[in-house]
Amino acid sequence: MNIHLILRVMTQQVTDKKEAIYEAAIKLLNERGFHSTPMSLIAKEANVAAGTIYLYFKNKEEMLNKLYLEIKEKYSNSLMRGYLETMPVRDAFELVWRNSLDFKLKRGAEFGVMEQFKNSPFIKKATTEEGLKIFSPVIKLVERAKREKIIKDYPDSIFHALFFAPVGELVKTHTIQRTEFTEEEKKLAFQGCWDAVKN
Amino acid sequence: MNIHLILRVMTQQVTDKKEAIYEAAIKLLNERGFHSTPMSLIAKEANVAAGTIYLYFKNKEEMLNKLYLEIKEKYSNSLMRGYLETMPVRDAFELVWRNSLDFKLKRGAEFGVMEQFKNSPFIKKATTEEGLKIFSPVIKLVERAKREKIIKDYPDSIFHALFFAPVGELVKTHTIQRTEFTEEEKKLAFQGCWDAVKN
DNA sequence: TGACAATGAATGAACATTCATTTAATTTTG
DNA sequence: CAAAATTAAATGAATGTTCATTCATTGTCA
Numbered sequence: 526m527n528i529h530l531i532l533r534v535m536t537q538q539v540t541d542k543k544e545a546i547y548e549a550a551i552k553l554l555n556e557r558g559f560h561s562t563p564m565s566l567i568a569k570e571a572n573v574a575a576g577t578i579y580l581y582f583k584n585k586e587e588m589l590n591k592l593y594l595e596i597k598e599k600y601s602n603s604l605m606r607g608y609l610e611t612m613p614v615r616d617a618f619e620l621v622w623r624n625s626l627d628f629k630l631k632r633g634a635e636f637g638v639m640e641q642f643k644n645s646p647f648i649k650k651a652t653t654e655e656g657l658k659i660f661s662p663v664i665k666l667v668e669r670a671k672r673e674k675i676i677k678d679y680p681d682s683i684f685h686a687l688f689f690a691p692v693g694e695l696v697k698t699h700t701i702q703r704t705e706f707t708e709e710e711k712k713l714a715f716q717g718c719w720d721a722v723k724n
Numbered sequence: 725m726n727i728h729l730i731l732r733v734m735t736q737q738v739t740d741k742k743e744a745i746y747e748a749a750i751k752l753l754n755e756r757g758f759h760s761t762p763m764s765l766i767a768k769e770a771n772v773a774a775g776t777i778y779l780y781f782k783n784k785e786e787m788l789n790k791l792y793l794e795i796k797e798k799y800s801n802s803l804m805r806g807y808l809e810t811m812p813v814r815d816a817f818e819l820v821w822r823n824s825l826d827f828k829l830k831r832g833a834e835f836g837v838m839e840q841f842k843n844s845p846f847i848k849k850a851t852t853e854e855g856l857k858i859f860s861p862v863i864k865l866v867e868r869a870k871r872e873k874i875i876k877d878y879p880d881s882i883f884h885a886l887f888f889a890p891v892g893e894l895v896k897t898h899t900i901q902r903t904e905f906t907e908e909e910k911k912l913a914f915q916g917c918w919d920a921v922k923n
Numbered sequence: 924t925g926a927c928a929a930t931g932a933a934t935g936a937a938c939a940t941t942c943a944t945t946t947a948a949t950t951t952t953g
Numbered sequence: 954c955a956a957a958a959t960t961a962a963a964t965g966a967a968t969g970t971t972c973a974t975t976c977a978t979t980g981t982c983a
Contacts (some may be wrong), residue, residue: 531845576967580962585939625845641844679912687916690893694885694888721919763972774932784974845969
């Protein structure tokens with residue numbers, strides 16, 4: 526392999542097709558669920574031959590586990606967007622909370638797939654563990670807030686449940702009911718989450 | 725059909741086999757997920773022939789939708805267990821919250837199936853709507869508490885997200901990590917949920 | 924014995940995956 | 954530099970398997 530080949534591989538085919546496959550999979554999985562999106566359909570949606578998917582993934586299981594991790598990583602990255610060490614802690618929490626909400630609202634298909642897979646026996650333990658690592662920046666922020674006595678000294682699991690779980694639930698409700706999520710409601714909901722964890 | 729037959733049908737076979745099928749389905753769906761529990765396996769687990777399932781259900785889709793409703797109903801009934809009109813409102817909320825937690829902990833398989841299906845496109849809109857009706861006793865309690873200014877005047881969706889969503893999230897975390905859910909943690913978590921909604 | 928319940932082997936459709944072949948890109952050679 | 958040779962990428966028809974569902978047959982019981 527010479528340098529040109531390496532560049533091509535890195536920037537063109539692999540990225541393009543793999544991305545196309547991921548995108549197609551996200552769209553279809555969200556719309557139809559795992560059980561009724563065959564590989565052949567994903568291939569068609571991605572404008573790729575059925576066999577091509579198997580150049581990039583060992584099989585369907587591996588593909589979906591990788592897709593899940595990819596989405597989790599995107600989500601995790603979006604959480605800390607705009608964060609500065611110098612922020613007041615409470616502002617940082619509002620930022621992270623809003624980032625979570627925005628991701629789940631704007632990237633509805635990704636969020637749908639995440640939710641569908643999160644509790645499915647289909648996702649392997651290794652994948653779940655990998656997914657936890659991705660979250661570490663947020664965990665650091667929580668540690669800091671606990672040390673400064675700004676939030677209660679909850680175990681991580683309880684903090685996460687009180688502060689983030691409601692966001693997902695709300696987005697699901699609004700998505701199902703096809704109702705607007707107003708700024709008023711966002712403020713109310715954040716205040717509730719904050720009241721649950723603040724000291 | 726004579727009266728004896730009707731009685732027999734109502735009390736013996738139908739109930740027994742249907743129940744056996746439901747139980748088998750819950751166990752397998754929770755363990756293996758929808759995509760890899762074939763009807764034949766459900767039949768075997770229920771000690772019933774494959775064809776028998778089709779005496780009680782039109783097809784797999786109908787079976788799963790009915791199963792989902794059945795579970796939701798059991799869950800909903802368990803929520804109000806022990807409730808008395810005369811209770812102080814805050815005690816009633818703690819009761820309902822603990823009932824929710826107990827159900828999700830003790831009936832882990834049912835809870836797992838519920839979670840797996842809740843966000844799946846597999847569940848039909850009609851089923852989701854039917855599932856909402858089942859919840860009405862709790863909604864009445866919430867109305868009462870709002871009127872008495874004991875909890876904040878949140879829209880139902882926000883109340884639900886703040887007060888109930890964390891319970892499910894916590895149970896899932898503990899189930900995955902195979903850790904004990906201590907009484908201490910339960911107290912902490914309830915206090916958080918209550919702080920989120922109380923006035 | 925008649926009426927219904929239950930069975931489970933058989934059927935056919937759907938699907939994941941393979942692989943022989945084609946197309947495209949890259950390198951070598953004269 | 955162009956043509957030939959090599960290597961890699963991509964294709965999609967074919968394969969074998971899995972599975973939901975059916976239905977001819979058998980069992981049950983009033």
